[in-house]
Structures are given as structure tokens and as C-alpha cells.
Amino acid sequence: MSYPHFAEMVFLQAQKYGDKNAMYYKNIENNTWEGVSWISLAKQVKSASKALFDIGLRNEDKVAVFSQNKPETFTVDFAIFGIRGVTVPIFATSTESQVEFILRDAGARIIFVGEQYQYDIAYDIMKTSALIDYIIVFDKNVLIADDENVQFFSDFVKLGESSNSHFEVEKCREDVSLEDVASILYTSGTTGSSKGAVLSHKNYLAGLRLNDYRLNSINDQDKSICFLPVSHIFERMWSYLCFSKGVEIYVNLVPQDIQQTIQEVRPTLMCSVPRFWEKVFAGIIEVVDNYNPLMKAVVMWAVSVGSRYNLDHLRLERRPSFWLRMNYRLAHKFIFSKVKKKLGLENARILPTAGAALSDEMNIFFRSIGVPILYGYGLTETTATVTCFTETKYKIGTVGEVLPELEVKIGHDNEILIKGDIVIQGYYNNPEINKEAFTVDGFFRTGDAGKIENNILTLTERIKDLFKTSNGKYIAPQYIEKVLIVDKYIDQLAAIGDQRNFVSAIIVPNFIELIKWAKKEQLDCESVDKLLKDKNVISFYAKRINNLQKDMAGYEQVKRFVLIKKVFSVENGELTNTLKLKRKVISQKYKKLIDKMYLDG
Numbered sequence: 001m002s003y004p005h006f007a008e009m010v011f012l013q014a015q016k017y018g019d020k021n022a023m024y025y026k027n028i029e030n031n032t033w034e035g036v037s038w039i040s041l042a043k044q045v046k047s048a049s050k051a052l053f054d055i056g057l058r059n060e061d062k063v064a065v066f067s068q069n070k071p072e073t074f075t076v077d078f079a080i081f082g083i084r085g086v087t088v089p090i091f092a093t094s095t096e097s098q099v100e101f102i103l104r105d106a107g108a109r110i111i112f113v114g115e116q117y118q119y120d121i122a123y124d125i126m127k128t129s130a131l132i133d134y135i136i137v138f139d140k141n142v143l144i145a146d147d148e149n150v151q152f153f154s155d156f157v158k159l160g161e162s163s164n165s166h167f168e169v170e171k172c173r174e175d176v177s178l179e180d181v182a183s184i185l186y187t188s189g190t191t192g193s194s195k196g197a198v199l200s201h202k203n204y205l206a207g208l209r210l211n212d213y214r215l216n217s218i219n220d221q222d223k224s225i226c227f228l229p230v231s232h233i234f235e236r237m238w239s240y241l242c243f244s245k246g247v248e249i250y251v252n253l254v255p256q257d258i259q260q261t262i263q264e265v266r267p268t269l270m271c272s273v274p275r276f277w278e279k280v281f282a283g284i285i286e287v288v289d290n291y292n293p294l295m296k297a298v299v300m301w302a303v304s305v306g307s308r309y310n311l312d313h314l315r316l317e318r319r320p321s322f323w324l325r326m327n328y329r330l331a332h333k334f335i336f337s338k339v340k341k342k343l344g345l346e347n348a349r350i351l352p353t354a355g356a357a358l359s360d361e362m363n364i365f366f367r368s369i370g371v372p373i374l375y376g377y378g379l380t381e382t383t384a385t386v387t388c389f390t391e392t393k394y395k396i397g398t399v400g401e402v403l404p405e406l407e408v409k410i411g412h413d414n415e416i417l418i419k420g421d422i423v424i425q426g427y428y429n430n431p432e433i434n435k436e437a438f439t440v441d442g443f444f445r446t447g448d449a450g451k452i453e454n455n456i457l458t459l460t461e462r463i464k465d466l467f468k469t470s471n472g473k474y475i476a477p478q479y480i481e482k483v484l485i486v487d488k489y490i491d492q493l494a495a496i497g498d499q500r501n502f503v504s505a506i507i508v509p510n511f512i513e514l515i516k517w518a519k520k521e522q523l524d525c526e527s528v529d530k531l532l533k534d535k536n537v538i539s540f541y542a543k544r545i546n547n548l549q550k551d552m553a554g555y556e557q558v559k560r561f562v563l564i565k566k567v568f569s570v571e572n573g574e575l576t577n578t579l580k581l582k583r584k585v586i587s588q589k590y591k592k593l594i595d596k597m598y599l600d601g
Contacts, residue, residue, distance in 0.1 A: 005201040007081040007176045009243060014042035016246070017220070023249040025071045026261075033250065033264070036071055041078075047160030048079035049169045054159065055110070055134055059084040059172070060181060062106045065231075066099060066122060067114030068092040069251050072138045072153055073230050074239065076112050081201075083172040087183045088196075089231035096121045097551050098194070100129060102186050105429055106196060109133040112153070116142050123150065178202040184428050185233055187380045187474060196428035197233075197380045206421030207237050207383040208244050210403040214388060215350060215374075220246030222349070224269035225261055227252045227276075232472065234355055237384040238271040262344035269350050273472040274358040275501055277373065280343065281362050302331035306368035315367075317392050336369045343371075350374055352388065355472025357459070357499045360396050367396075376400050377457060381437075381444055383422040387457045398458045408452060409443065415463055416450045417443035467498030467583075473555040475503060477583070480556060484548050489513050489541065492568050494586050495558065496594055504597045505561040506590055507541065508568065532563040560597045564590070 013022070021035035057063065063080050065087060067073055073089075080087050088106045090099055092114060099121055103111070111132055113119045119135065119142050126132040126149075135150045144150050182201045186194040212218075224242045226249050228235035242249050247269065252261045262270070288299055309328040313320040320328070340346040354376045366373045376388030377399035386408065388400040402408045406420040423444045426434040437445055450459045462468070467475050477495035480503065484493050492508035509532070518525050518537065525531055541561065549557045568574035573585050587594065 005081070005176045005178060005180070006182060006204055006240070007078070007084075007173045007201075009240075010038070010042050010045050010078045013243065013246065014038040020220075020246070021248055022243065023071055023074065023226075023251055025251045026253055026257075028253075041075065044075045044157055045078045045082060046169070047157045047163075048075055049082040049160070049172075050163035050165045051156050051160030052079060052085065052110070053083050053165045053169050053172070054163050057083060057085050057110065059175075060086060061110075062086045062088050062108035062184065064088045064090055064099075064103060064106070064108040064111040066090040066092065066094070066111055066118045067138055068118075068255075069226055069230050069235075069253060070114055070138050071251050072112070073114075074243075081176065081182060083169055084176055084180055086181050089183065089185060089236070091229055091231045091553070092118060093554055094121075095551050095553055096124060098553060100125050100131065102194060102196075103131045104129075105186075105194070106184055110136070112136045112138065113142075115139045119144065176201065178205065183236075185231070185236075185380050195430055195433060197424050198426060198428050199383055199424055203383045203422055203424060204237070204240060206405075207385070208241055210405055210420075210422060211237070211241050211385055212245075213404045214385075214390065215241075217391075218242070218245045218247060218269065218350065222247045222268045223250065223265060223347075224248070224271075225250045225252055225258075225265055225267045227255070227258050227261075227270060227272060228355075228472075232355075233380040233384045234271055234273075234352075234378070234472070238352060242269065259344075264344075266344055266347050268347050270348070271352040271354075273355040273470070274353060274362075275356070275470040275472070277353060277358065277362055277366065278470060278501070281365065284339065299335060302335040303365065303368050305331045306336065306370065307364065310367055310370065311364065311396070315392055315394060332370065339369060340371065345371055348372055352376060352385075354378055354385070354388070354399075356468050356470045363396055374400075377459065379446060381424045381446075382418055382420075383424070386418060386422075395456055398456050400456065402452070402455050402457060407443070408457065410450065410452060411439065411443070411445070413463055414449040414451065414460060416446045416448045416457070416459075418446060419443045461584075462498065469497050469503070469555060470499055470501045471555065475556055480505070480549070480552070480558065481581075483552065484545060484558070487544050487548060489517070489544065494568070494581050494583065496587065496597075498587075500598055502559040502598075503556060504594065505545075505558045506586065506593065507561050507563050508566070509541075509563055511565075528565050532565060537563070562590075562593050562597060564593070 017038040019037045019039060022038045022041045024033045024035050027034045063085050065073055065076055077087050088108045090102055109132060111122050113122050113135060119137055122135050123145060136153050136156045137144055138153045140152055178201050180201050181198055182204055183199045184196040186196050224247050226239050230236050239249060250265045252258055288296060305327045309320050309324055349372060351372055352374045358375055363375060374389050376385050378385040385403060387402050390401050394400060409417050411417045417439060419442055447463050448459060449461045449463050450457055467477060469475060475497050480495040481493050484490060489510050490507055491510040494506045495503055497503040515525050518531060523534060523536060531537060545558055574582055
């Protein structure tokens with residue numbers, strides 16, 4: 001089904017599917033999955049649109065959604081689209097200062113919040129900075145103030161049900177155009193300040209169209225779990241794609257419950273980041289390590305058979321021999337089927353994975369045992385997917401084939417450049433950055449380096465200084481360093497974390513101040529090496545670091561660090577002539593120390 005714009009999707013699907021459930025959510029009170037039909041969703045969207053119109057929302061006005069995943073987040077999205085408003089998603093774990101920056105930059109004066117944490121932050125901002133006019137709360141268990149400008153979502157929808165703004169809202173929806181801004185998604189900048197990527201209805205619809213070309217087997221018999229934050233472009237676009245195909249979406253409310261959710265839902269589809277598969281892989285390896293030698297040998301045999309069957313034959317569209325087919329049936333019956341059933345993935349057909357690097361080892365392993373990971377690459381600025389694996393002929397070590405209709409080329413310094421309808425027009429309120437973000441001929445500069453062969457993209461390194469954790473979070477190392485370097489006991493600091501599951505740091509102490517403190521604490525200062533490993537010194541630095549980074553988001557905070565005695569210098573190649581850190585050199589030089597910090601991570 002095609003749509004003139006996103007504001008029409010829910011209503012067209014309601015006409016097609018009626019009482020069929022569009023999504024499910026877990027009722028915490030009775031621990032059961034409850035459905036929301038297409039008709040019910042359409043009614044809620046219409047009521048929420050009228051309520052928004054009645055409190056003053058008009059064309060191009062911004063509305064923030066600061067919540068963990070909930071069915072209401074999708075209702076609000078479509079309600080805002082319906083009156084030509086702009087959604088501004090905010091990660092549920094964001095700090096008060098981050099939320100305030102986004103609200104101020106976007107000019108969003110209405111905010112929907114999920115639970116107590118988000119409400120408390122929003123209400124504090126409302127009272128201290130006057131940035132917010134209205135707060136609407138999803139969770140009915142949140143303790144809210146007696147304030148006429150604060151109300152629960154259920155009451156807000158009831159206001160819309162009794163509203164007389166039906167014709168005005170219908171007119172708004174009719175006037176929505178492809179060029180209308182649909183969302184502004186904020187992504188980290190190199191100095192720590194966020195940049196608002198402006199996505200239009202045209203961008204979203206192009207994303208649906210291009211992904212539908214590649215993933216045309218998705219249909220209304222599928223079940224997908226909404227697991228990643230909807231504030232992330234990957235989950236947002238994946239969920240929109242599922243809505244457009246009539247897929248039933250199960251909204252995972254609590255991230256920690258995902259394994260249980262998978263067991264209960266047994267999905268056919270689910271998008272995720274590599275960190276999820278890293279944990280699954282580690283769990284499988286831990287179980288296998290406890291097997292006796294004979295059973296280990298059986299598992300190794302099965303994986304070897306799976307690799308030959310799935311990668312050496314089916315991937316290359318070659319017919320496996322009779323004996324290989326028989327061996328694979330045995331491996332699947334006695335090993336693979338049990339593993340997939342244990343994981344809850346025995347029905348899985350398509351499992352898109354992106355947001356960070358997925359190791360070839362894990363890619364090969366999961367493909368060998370029949371877990372259909374679909375590896376790809378994309379950015380917020382490209383409305384998610386740029387490349388992904390095809391069903392066959394995909395190449396391990398790459399991020400897949402470029403989607404149809406896109407122009408992707410390699411520019412200076414091997415930078416990946418992209419042009420197409422999925423590419424944003426620019427960043428909100430950032431004319432200077434917009435000039436740098438595009439080439440003179442209109443290609444978006446990704447900041448990633450790579451190479452293309454036969455329309456298949458391989459990533460080689462990250463040009464831009466931002467690094468990305470294995471959880472898919474972009475981190476600005478300069479921002480972290482700027483926050484921590486103010487401590488008088490720190491001389492130099494390099495933040496680490498690219499493709500790791502948390503941020504760490506290499507710290508060169510200010511030895512004059514450190515030794516003063518150590519002597520005062522009556523610690524042994526005879527050996528610098530011993531001093532840097534002293535548990536009292538480590539604890540001292542940990543407390544100071546934690547205090548300095550208390551206003552940073554959890555994924556930005558340094559979780560582990562190591563103290564070294566040799567300063568970074570130009571002479572040793574760790575600093576540029578302008579005294580900037582050479583991160584690649586530092587990462588290579590201190591690889592053993594860095595790896596040690598992540599051994600138990």
C-alpha cells in the first residue's frame with residue numbers, strides 16, 4: 001500500500017484491517033499482552049489530533065516526546081503528523097540539561113512524557129525555564145502536580161473525543177505535503193551539542209519505498225518486536241515499515257525484559273543493534289564451554305555443516321549435495337532448532353541489525369545456525385538504511401548492497417557520500433554545519449570511510465571524531481574530555497569507546513597534585529607505578545570522575561579508566577602539531593590496557 005504522506009497511514013490501514021490488531025503491549029497489572037486494533041488506533045489518533053489542535057498546535061509547531069517505548073508514542077506521532085506538526089523524539093534516559101537544550105533549540109512547547117523520571121525532568125524545566133506550556137503523561141501511575149497544564153494522556157484523549165475541531169483537523173490532514181517536516185531527531189555533535197536532523201514526509205516515504213524493494217517478503221502475517229528506542233531512527237523507521245505492511249508490532253516496554261518478550265512473542269521480525277547479538281553469542285559460548293568434550297565436538301561439527309550449507313551453498317545460490325542436506329537436517333534437528341527455540345527465534349525470518357560494527361565471527365556463526373541476521377548500514381541523516389544484505393549473494397565483511405534509487409560514491413579520504421530522497425535537507429538551526437555536511441554537488445558527507453565494489457559497501461574506518469558504542473550510541477569524545485579535564489588531578493585524558501559497549505578513558509594524572517594528596521593520605525609515593533595502581537588512588541579518581549559527569553547521559557559516562565605515567569606528546573606521535581589527540585595512535589599504542597578494561601565489560 002502506498003501513502004500520500006504519513007498522516008494518512010493509520011486511517012487507510014484501519015479501512016483495510018479493521019479490528020485486526022496493529023500492536024500489542026504488556027499489561028503490567030495482569031502480565032498479559034493486550035492488543036490495540038487498527039480501528040482503535042485510528043480513533044485515538046484522531047482524538048489526540050483534535051486535542052492538540054485545541055491547545056494551539058499549528059502547522060510546523062514542534063512537539064517533544066520524551067518516553068520509553070509505549071504504544072502511545074506511535075499514537076502521538078501520527079496525531080502530530082495529522083495536523084502538520086513536527087515530532088521531536090527525546091531518548092528516555094536523557095538528562096535534564098540535554099532535554100532542556102533540545103526543547104530550547106527546537107522550540108517545542110508541548111511535551112509528552114512516559115514515566116516518573118521523564119515527568120520529573122519535564123516539570124522541573126517547566127517551572128524553572130518556562131520552556132514548556134503543556135505536559136501530557138502516558139503512565140497513569142505517575143505522581144503529577146495539581147496543575148491545569150499537566151494531565152494524563154487518557155484524559156487528553158477524552159478532551160479530543162469531545163472536541164468540535166473535526167473539520168479543522170481534517171483540513172490540516174488534507175493539506176499535508178511531502179515537503180512538510182515530519183520529525184527532528186537530535187544526534188550528538190562533535191562538541192557534545194546535539195544536532196537536529198530534519199526529516200520530511202518525503203524522507204520517510206522514500207525510506208518505506210526503498211526498504212520495501214529490498215525486504216518485499218514482509219507481510220501482514222508477520223510479528224515484530226519493537227525493542228530499540230523509537231527515538232532512534234533505526235527502530236522508528238523499522239516500526240513505520242511494519243505498520244505500512246500490516247505487521248503486528250509487540251511493544252517491549254522495559255528494555256531489560258527483551259529476552260522474556262522474545263520467548264513469549266516468538267517473532268518473525270525484529271531489528272536490533274550488534275550489542276544484542278554480542279550478548280546472545282556470549283551466552284551461547286558460555287553454555288558450550290560447559291559441555292563435555294564429546295558434546296563440544298558435536299556442536300563444532302554442526303556449526304561447520306551449517307556454514308557449508310548456508311554460506312557456501314545457499315548464500316551463493318548453489319544446490320547443496322544430498323549428503324550435505326542430510327547432515328544439515330541432523331544438525332538442525334538436534335542442535336540448531338533447540339538453540340533457536342531456547343532463544344525464542346525459531347520463527348525468525350528477517351532480523352535487521354545495524355547501528356555499529358558486527359564482527360564477521362558472529363555474523364558467520366548466526367548465519368551458520370540459521371538465524372537470519374540482516375546486516376546493514378545507515379544514519380539518522382539518511383532516514384536509516386543505506387545498505388543491507390540481500391537474501392542471497394550477500395558478502396561477509398561488508399554492510400551489504402546499496403538500496404535502489406540511491407547514489408553512493410566515495411569522496412576525498414575515502415569518505416562515503418550519499419544522495420537520494422532519504423537524505424535530510426539539513427540540520428535544524430545550523431546553517432554553518434549544513435554547509436559542511438554537503439558537497440557542492442549535493443551529496444551528504446557521512447564522515448565514514450569505505451569502499452564500493454559491485455554496488456556493495458564496505459566500511460573501513462570512521463573519519464569523523466565521533467565514536468559509536470556497540471549499543472549504537474554516538475559519543476562525542478571531546479565533550480567527555482572537556483567535562484573531565486577541568487579536574488586539577490587530571491593532566492590529560494583520552495576517551496575510548498568506538499565499537500565498545502561502554503566508554504572508558506586513559507588518564508595521565510597531574511602528578512604534582514596527585515603526590516600532594518597521596519602524601520596527605522600517607523600513601524607510599526616511592527614508586528609511581530605502584531601509586532597509580534593503589535586502590536585508594538583508583539577510588540579517589542573514580543569519585544571525582546563520577547561527580548563531574550553526573551549531568552551526562554549514562555551511555556556517555558566513563559565506566560572504567562586506567563592511569564598512566566607517560567604524557568601524550570607530539571614527539572611520540574600521540575598529539576598533532578596543534579596538540580590535538582591522535583585517537584587512532586593512542587588506541588593502537590595502548591591496546592593491551594584498553595582491552596583489559598573491557599575484559600569483564
